[in-house]
Amino acid sequence: PKDIPEEMLVLMADIFPTGYFAASRYLKNLSDRDRKEFTVVCVGCGPVGICAITAALTMVDKVYVIDSVPERLEEAKRIGAIPIHVAKIKAASDGRGADVVLEVVGHADAFHLAFDMIRPFGQISSIGVHTEQINMNGLMMYGKNVSMAFGRCPVRSIFEEALEVLVKE
Numbered sequence: 001p002k003d004i005p006e007e008m009l010v011l012m013a014d015i016f017p018t019g020y021f022a023a024s025r026y027l028k029n030l031s032d033r034d035r036k037e038f039t040v041v042c043v044g045c046g047p048v049g050i051c052a053i054t055a056a057l058t059m060v061d062k063v064y065v066i067d068s069v070p071e072r073l074e075e076a077k078r079i080g081a082i083p084i085h086v087a088k089i090k091a092a093s094d095g096r097g098a099d100v101v102l103e104v105v106g107h108a109d110a111f112h113l114a115f116d117m118i119r120p121f122g123q124i125s126s127i128g129v130h131t132e133q134i135n136m137n138g139l140m141m142y143g144k145n146v147s148m149a150f151g152r153c154p155v156r157s158i159f160e161e162a163l164e165v166l167v168k169e
Contacts, residue, residue, distance in 0.1 A: 126149065
């Protein structure tokens with residue numbers, strides 16, 4: 001597209017489609033009610049996290065964010081996300097926990113954090129590159145009945161969808 005600066009199009013090589021993929025897995029086909037009411041949390045506000053947040057905000061009304069770097073939280077806030085402390089997710093969701101968590105860090109601690117915040121029957125979209133073992137408690141997994149998706153973004157197959165969102169934003 002001619003109306004997008006070249007420096008923005010560079011994002012389409014990988015970073016923006018990956019963020020879009022993280023968000024769209026569980027958010028792109030929501031009902032209008034769910035778009036307004038879902039509690040969505042993005043764990044990680046680095047470059048891919050910022051892209052995931054940007055994409056998610058086209059699909060839901062609110063996205064909460066968690067990161068340990070204040071400057072990243074400020075950037076997320078600047079684009080419309082709500083920085084929040086983990087302990088406050090329950091209160092923000094009327095006691096339920098997060099409906100969807102986007103885990104973009106790729107570290108076991110970040111995934112455990114996502115699992116701790118997710119409500120029963122919630123969904124976790126993990127696109128971080130996990131290179132270590134993730135220990136999970138089988139009884140907790142059974143009890144929460146969470147849907148989880150891991151893995152890399154198929155950039156070529158979602159390129160056009162992601163580009164449409166980038167053009168809008």
